[in-house]
Amino acid sequence: MEEVTFKIAQESKVRKKPSFIKPWLGLKYLFKKPVTIKIPYETIEPAKDYRGFHTLNWKTCIGCNMCGQICPARAIEMTWIEGEKRPHPKIDYGRCTFCQFCVEVCPTGALGFVESYMLTTEWKEEELQLFDWVPIPPEKFREIQEAHRDWKFPVERMEFNKETREVTYHLRDGTEFRFRILGYGLKPPAAKPAEKKEAEKSTEKQE
Incomplete structure (x- = not known):
């Protein structure tokens, strides 16, 4: 096998000569306006079909x-909800990269997205719940988006009752969106003993 030789440039050719002018060139930016956006106080109009927050039919x-x-990013967890025959995706925006592969692969087109992209909090414990949600229907999300046009998350705050496992979304238009989580995963959650007894009683009454 033929040996390959590499030529290494001399240090004198690679090393940059010190400059006394370049450090002062940064002063010109003192008189220019900043290009950054002061979120959440400033907003910009997103491009059409911008990959923002998810919606779910x-x-x-x-x-x-x-x-x-x-x-x-493993940002999606299937969630069983009371009254629903199939589990629905719950999305963790602490992990989500907004690649929207999930939207493209959805066979029924149930999972979608809107242009809204702003989700800012003060990192309080109760506010962090906003980063983990089961998306609301697209027509409701777009209604809120068109009403405000500030491209912010549609939920102002969330409440989760640990005992009843009921979730309440307080939406920006003053309405509430409620559902109860039964469990997680692809398999239906096993019924608790108390729930089994109630189901048995109801079937006995029907007979």
Whole structure:
């Protein structure tokens, strides 16, 4: 096998000569306006079809978990909700990279997105719940987005009752969106003994 030789440049050719003028060139930026945006006090109009927050059509979602399988950041967790026959995706924005692979792979088009992109908090414990949510239906999200046009998250605050496992979204238009979480994963959660007894009693009454 033929040996390969590499030529190494001399240090005198690579090393840059000191300059006394370049450090002072930064002064010209003192008289220019900043290019950064003061979030959340300033906003910019996003481009059309900008990949922002997710929406979910609860009626057409079949709980196939294709979105969870393709997510490179493992930001999606299937969630069983009371009254729903199939689990729905819950998205963690602490992990999400907004690549929207999940939207592209959704076989029924139930998972979508809108242009809203702003989610800022003061990092209080109760505010961090906003980063982990089951998306609301697209028509409701777009209604809030068009009303405010500030591209912010549609939920002002969330409440989670640990005992009843009920979640309440306090939306920006003053309405509430409620549901109860039964469990997580692809398999249906096992019923608790108390719930089994109630189900048995109800079937006995029907008979």
